[in-house]
Amino acid sequence: MNTHKTLRNKLEIFITNSWYKKAKWLYLLAPFSYLFAFIAKIRRHFLTSHSKKFPIPVIIIGNITVGGTGKTPLTIHLANLLQTSGYKVGILTRGFGAQTKQKQPPLLVQTDNMDPQIVGDETCLLAKHTKCLVAVDHNRTRAAKFLINVHKCNILLSDDGLQHYNLARDIEIILIDGKRKFGNELCLPAGPLREPISRLKNADFLIATDGTYKTAYTMNLIATKLHNLKTGKTLKANNDKIQKCHAVAGIGNPQRFFTTLEKAGYNITKKHIFPDHHSFTASNLNFNDNTPIIMTEKDAVKCKQFASNNMWYLEVQASLGDEFNERFIKAVDAVKNL
Structure with a gap:
């Protein structure tokens, strides 16, 4: 690993630790965080008002913090649960680091033998553990059209798709780190939040990973x-x-x-x-x-x-309890029957 990359990696780890240890020096960046939160709110309002609605249920899995909360394991769990209930599931993902281009069609992944350098590491896991059609594209609306029109999927899961507001959604699931929660509760760059905590009230389901949070369901890995x-x-x-x-x-x-x-x-x-x-x-x-x-x-x-x-x-x-699984399927069925 070269010196530049090593320093960058150490800086990323230092900043993340500072967010969750509530380092006081971060409050110097608070004005920028308030500006970030304001822009995030305006962006969400604008993109939502112009979002593309599809004739099948679209389920969003995401979080309001930077970093891992268990989105991929949850997406795998939901995909398998939906397939057991008779749905033909398509999965949308950006595929972090995936080699997609603006004018190319989405990359379709059906097995786990794809190169993670091309489709992304998490994409390989989604394909391997669900056997679903996984479309990799930074443009989720285009990927959704592809899975519906070409492959006749009748339900879509959008992995890490909460902030992709140009894609209309029927059900939103927000994950929360059950142990670390929201750190210093500030938006970027002073804290780990992509959106303010108030965003949680708009979600259909809240899930706390390896811990608890108010009315959230608990998911254990x-x-x-x-x-x-x-x-x-x-x-x-x-x-x-x-x-x-x-x-x-x-x-x-x-x-x-x-x-x-x-x-x-x-x-x-x-x-x-x-x-x-x-x-x-x-x-x-x-x-x-x-x-x-x-x-x-x-x-x-x-x-x-x-x-x-x-x-x-x-x-x-x-691992989620039967109560969540049953309520989730009922919510999906209700959307399908609208």
Whole structure:
């Protein structure tokens, strides 16, 4: 990793930690945060008034904070739940880092054998765990038309689509970090908020990941299996064959992954934090010992080409109660029948 990228990565981690530790120096940026919140409100009003409405239900999954709250695991859970209920589900995603262009049609992903450098790391997980049609495009309205007109999907899930207001929505689901909540509760750049906390009152469903928040449903991320990147060998998440490990996370909230590992019984010898969506190289994971390395599945899709026998990834699944699942399907059915 070159010096410039290393400094940038350290700066990103420092700023994120400052937001959630409520560092006092950030309040110097508060005037810019108020301006950001005002512009976000005007932008939302303008784009919503010109948004494209589709004849099938469109469900938005997103958050009002920067970073990870479990959007991809939730999207996978909802897609599989809807398929069980008989829907033909299409998934819209920007595909962070995906190589899409303005005048090209959306990239269609149906399996997990696509290059994450082309379609994005989270896109590979969506395709792998749902077997749904996944359209990658920064223009979600165009992708929606593509999945409806060409592939005859009768319901759409928009992953991380809350701020894409040019796409009209029938149901909004906002995720909240159940542990960190909203940090210092300021909008960018002084805090982690993309929109003010008042935005929550407009959502149809609130979900708190690995924690609680007022009337929100709780979603737990459950460790299920451990997979070897090199051999494909699979172990139970809580097993007695691997006890000590290096923990690697290049996601929005690394601590959540570390906590999941510790709950599963692993003794983490060292935590290695990388920026969200980090593009890994073999040298990033050379720790000069043979201790097993356990990473997130999102990181693993970018490490398969140089994987060694001591590299593993932890598979997790979203767990929500029957009450949420039943209410969600009822809400979708109600929209469909309008």
